Amino acid sequence: MLALDRVGKTYPNGVHALGGVSLDVELGEIVAVIGGSGCGKSTLLRAIGGLDPASEGTITLDGERIAAPHEKIGIIFQEPRLLPWLKVADNVGFGLGDRPKAERAQRVASALKRVGLTDKAAMWPRELSGGQAQRVAIARALVPRPQVLLLDEPFSALDAFTRTDLQDHLLDLWADAKPTLILVTHDVDEAIVLADRVMVMCPRPGHIFDEIDFDLPRPRDRQSAAFDFVKRRVLSALDRSLNRAVTGAEAETKTSAGAALWW
Amino acid sequence: MSAVSMTAAVEDTPAQPGTGRRWSRLAWPALGLILPVTLAVGWEFVVRMGWASGRLAPPPSVIFATFVDLARSGELQRDTLVTLARVAAGFGIGVTVATVIGAAAGYSPWVRRLLDPSLQALRAIPSIAWIPLFILWLGIFEASKVTLIAVGVFFPVYLGLMGAIQSVDRKLVEVGRAFRLSDIEMVWRILLPAVLPAYVISLRSGLGLGWMFVVAAELMGASSGLGYLLIDGQQLGKPAEIVAAIVAFAIVGKASDWLIALIAAPFLRWEDVVRPD
Numbered sequence: 001m002l003a004l005d006r007v008g009k010t011y012p013n014g015v016h017a018l019g020g021v022s023l024d025v026e027l028g029e030i031v032a033v034i035g036g037s038g039c040g041k042s043t044l045l046r047a048i049g050g051l052d053p054a055s056e057g058t059i060t061l062d063g064e065r066i067a068a069p070h071e072k073i074g075i076i077f078q079e080p081r082l083l084p085w086l087k088v089a090d091n092v093g094f095g096l097g098d099r100p101k102a103e104r105a106q107r108v109a110s111a112l113k114r115v116g117l118t119d120k121a122a123m124w125p126r127e128l129s130g131g132q133a134q135r136v137a138i139a140r141a142l143v144p145r146p147q148v149l150l151l152d153e154p155f156s157a158l159d160a161f162t163r164t165d166l167q168d169h170l171l172d173l174w175a176d177a178k179p180t181l182i183l184v185t186h187d188v189d190e191a192i193v194l195a196d197r198v199m200v201m202c203p204r205p206g207h208i209f210d211e212i213d214f215d216l217p218r219p220r221d222r223q224s225a226a227f228d229f230v231k232r233r234v235l236s237a238l239d240r241s242l243n244r245a246v247t248g249a250e251a252e253t254k255t256s257a258g259a260a261l262w263w
Numbered sequence: 264m265s266a267v268s269m270t271a272a273v274e275d276t277p278a279q280p281g282t283g284r285r286w287s288r289l290a291w292p293a294l295g296l297i298l299p300v301t302l303a304v305g306w307e308f309v310v311r312m313g314w315a316s317g318r319l320a321p322p323p324s325v326i327f328a329t330f331v332d333l334a335r336s337g338e339l340q341r342d343t344l345v346t347l348a349r350v351a352a353g354f355g356i357g358v359t360v361a362t363v364i365g366a367a368a369g370y371s372p373w374v375r376r377l378l379d380p381s382l383q384a385l386r387a388i389p390s391i392a393w394i395p396l397f398i399l400w401l402g403i404f405e406a407s408k409v410t411l412i413a414v415g416v417f418f419p420v421y422l423g424l425m426g427a428i429q430s431v432d433r434k435l436v437e438v439g440r441a442f443r444l445s446d447i448e449m450v451w452r453i454l455l456p457a458v459l460p461a462y463v464i465s466l467r468s469g470l471g472l473g474w475m476f477v478v479a480a481e482l483m484g485a486s487s488g489l490g491y492l493l494i495d496g497q498q499l500g501k502p503a504e505i506v507a508a509i510v511a512f513a514i515v516g517k518a519s520d521w522l523i524a525l526i527a528a529p530f531l532r533w534e535d536v537v538r539p540d
Contacts, residue, residue, distance in 0.1 A: 051440060069443050081438050085456040085533040095442045097452075124533050144442075 001026055001062060002048070002148055002180055008056030008205070009043050017043045019205030020057065027147065028178040032191035032198045034234065036242060040206020041184045042152055048182065049075045049150050061148065074146030074179075078153045080133035082125035088112070088136055089121040095144040111139040114173060131162040135169070142173060148180040155190065164222075167193050171218065188238070192230050193220050200234065202241035209241040321503040329503035330510065338492075343511055346477055346488040349405065350519070353412025354473045358466065360413070361420035368421075369428025382421065390415045390472075391479050398483070408480035415476035416469040423465020427458040460534055463527040467520055474516045489515075 002025040009018035018040040025031050033041045047054040050069040059066040061073065074095075082091045093108040112118050115135040125133060134154065141149060154170075155163040167190060174181060185191050191198045192214075202209040214230045221227060303323045310317035317325065333339035364382075368375040393411060401407040431454055439453040481490020489508045496504030 049441065051437060069441050071443060075441050077434070077437075079434065081434050083435060083438070083453070083456070085459075085530075094438075097442075097448070126533075 002182075003060045004044075004048070004057070005060075006057035007044065007047060007054045007059055009040070009047060009052065010055045016205040018047070018054070019207050021201075021206070021208055022057075023199065023208065025148075025180055025182065027180055029197070030174070030181040030183065030195045032183045032185055032195035033201060034185055034188065034191050034198055034238070035201035035206075035209075036203065036238075037186075038206075039201040039203040041201050043206060044201075045075075045150050045152050045182065045184045048148070049073055051075070071144065072147040073150065074141035074144065074148070075150045076134075076137055076141045076152065076154045078156055080125070080130075080137040082128075082133055082136055082140075084125050086125075087121070088117065088123050088125065088128070091125060091136055092139045092143055094140055107143055111143045114142075114176070115139045115169070130158055131166060134158065134166060138166075138170065138173065142177075142179075145177060146179055148182065151181065151183045151185075153184055153186065156185070156187065163187075163190070164193075168219070170194065188231055188234050189222060192216075192227060192234065193222060198234050200237045200241050210237040212237060319502055321506065325503050326506045326510070329501075330507040333492075333504070333507055339507070339511060342487055342489050342492050342508075343515060346481065346490065346512075347515060347519075349408050349480070349488065350412060350470075350473050350477050352405075353409045353477070354416050354470060356409065357413035357416025357469065357473070358420055361417045361469070362424060365421040365424030366428060369425040375425070379425075382418075386418050386422075390418075390476060394479065394483050403484050408477070408485070411480045412473045412476045415472040419468040419472060420462075420465045423461050423468070424458065427461035427465075428454065430461075431457045456530075459527070460531055463523065463531065467523055470520060470523065471516075474512065474519075478512070 002023075004021055004023040006020045006022055007018060008016075008020050010016050021040075021044055023031075033044065035041050043052065046052040048059055048066065050066050050073065053067045061070065064070075066073070082088075083094065086094065089108050089112065092111050093104045096104045096107060099107075109118070109121070112121055115138060117132060117135055117139070120128060120132065120136075125136070128136065134157075138154075151170075155166050158166065170181075171194060181194070183191070183194055196213070196215075198212045198214075199208050200210045200212070201207065212230070212233050214233075216226055216230065306317075306320070307322040307324060309315050310322040321329075330339070364374075364378060368378055390411065393414060394407070397407040397410050401410055435453055435457060436449070439449050444452060477488075478490050478493070481488045482494060485491040485494075489511055492508035492511075493505050496502065496508065
């Protein structure tokens with residue numbers, strides 16, 4: 001279990017980016033973190049990833065304190081961040097440097113097959129499309145078999161079609177080993193398609209404003225009424241987090257899908 | 264009738280790209296040869312016809328004969344080797360020092376703050392201005408020449424490496440951190456490959472300056488070397504010898520540059536290079 005206990009972050013320049021976030025995430029759960037810009041959602045993710053350790057509170061994974069990058073925690077960034085001097089296959093195997101060559105080759109091959117890029121193994125990253133590159137990045141993060149996978153707006157730089165494609169693909173890959181996924185996004189649809197829970201954050205300092213649990217069967221139909229209902233709940237929570245509408249009933253009517261485009 | 268024109272068209276089509284490709288493969292590079300070859304042949308013709316004496320500007324055939332004579336007597340090889348040895352020593356020293364200081368200054372803001380202002384001030388001095396001082400300090404023999412070359416090589420390599428390290432993509436370094444690379448692994452697997460393209464470019468421009476300064480050093484006083492051959496040709500009034508030495512400089516200079524490019528090529532194949540044409 002991943003446990004966050006009153007996690008806060010104050011940068012050396014005095015900016016109080018995160019103030020007391022507590023959150024428990026079970027193994028295999030998919031949690032989406034959503035919120036306007038500057039609400040500390042990326043800061044939170046980087047703290048869990050150990051890249052920018054929290055300045056207050058504790059983060060533990062199965063009781064083990066996380067203060068630096070951990071082998072059981074993988075991370076996928078907004079950009080693929082492939083190493084341009086390594087072939088696609090070597091990028092996928094980047095996290096397996098300490099494994100025997102045969103094992104590495106076998107695991108890389110199966111990961112590439114899993115993301116449908118076997119034929120690109122010998123290519124340079126620059127020869128890939130944006131969607132392909134992000135699939136390679138996903139494969140690279142999954143190859144060391146992380147227990148927790150952090151995703152920082154992983155599909156936001158992609159076009160709409162590729163994005164929905166990769167969302168479905170991610171769920172498909174998740175089903176293999178069912179790691180915990182924590183997904184930072186500003187796309188409400190993406191959060192609802194992927195997650196079991198949506199955490200809505202708001203700024204000054206960043207904290208969890210509301211939590212929306214829902215139990216929609218997968219695969220989720222983006223057009224269904226149930227999906228739309230959850231979307232309304234998330235959008236209303238977002239609206240309230242920004243002090244746009246106060247009463248719940250009012251929020252229900254005032255909220256429109258367009259509000260999500262505010263950021 | 265239509266069948267005839269059809270076959271004609273079918274036969275025509277594959278032939279055209281073939282000739283087009285052959286044209287571009289052979290004639291395109293040859294285009295650059297037209298000017299120098301025309302000038303050389305033209306000058307040869309002018310001298311042969313007796314329209315010019317060619318004493319101060321010898322025609323290609325005389326230069327070639329001088330080149331062959333110098334090579335046959337062993338003088339050309341000996342002088343080339345001497346010059347090559349000076350450049351190699353100066354280049355080796357300059358690159359080593361520049362790499363150490365450049366890497367330290369690129370990596371550590373403290374070192375950069377400490378050394379860079381002084382080095383930038385020194386860089387403003389045209390390196391050839393050091394020659395008299397180096398001769399006073401180090402004598403007129405090899406030490407002063409090698410030092411001058413090393414100073415010339417130092418600056419482009421130092422600046423290139425420092426800049427390259429500072430501009431390594433922080434996002435890629437973070438990938439290394441996320442995969443828990445040790446410091447040594449970080450240098451070996453992220454920083455070194457990221458810095459290599461700019462480093463190779465700086466080595467090549469450093470080498471170019473090395474060749475420039477070996478000429479300056481040898482012109483100032485030497486009893487051997489290609490630069491000495493230049494002076495010798497001037498003092499004895501043998502322009503063909505001067506041109507032969509220049510040609511030798513061009514050949515070894517280009518060859519040494521090509522050697523660096525050749526050694527680096529397998530490591531830089533990933534680069535998104537815009538190929539000529």
